[in-house]
Amino acid sequence: MTDVSAIKEHMEVIGxxxxxxxxxxxxxxxxxxLTKKDSGAEIEGAEGSHAGHHHYISLGLVAGVEGDQVRLSANADVAVEIFEEEA
Structure with missing residues (x-):
């Protein structure tokens, strides 16, 4: 299990x-x-519009925290497709 307290503001999230x-x-x-202005809108293979609002990623997708990066267990294009959007 990943130590959630190790996830800090401004860390990069990568697939x-x-x-x-x-x-x-x-x-x-x-x-x-995720920050509103940088939440995966430009990932190749992603569909739909993801710009202009916050997105959320389940902590269940976090494989680990390495340095200043949060690494996911899913590839980036898959992670973007399962973003939870701000209501």
Missing amino acids: ADGVHVGTVDHVEGERIK
Whole structure:
């Protein structure tokens, strides 16, 4: 299990494939809130519009925290497809 307290503001979130997914705004409950201006809108293979609002990633997708990066267990294009969106 990943030490959630190691996830800090402004850390880079990357997929298992090493592709940038977003930047941590903060941890909110059981998910990571990504910054609004950098939340994976430009990932190749992602569908739909992800710009202009916050997105969330379940902490269950976190494989580990290495340095200033949060590494996910899913590739970036898959992670973007299962973003939870801000209501």
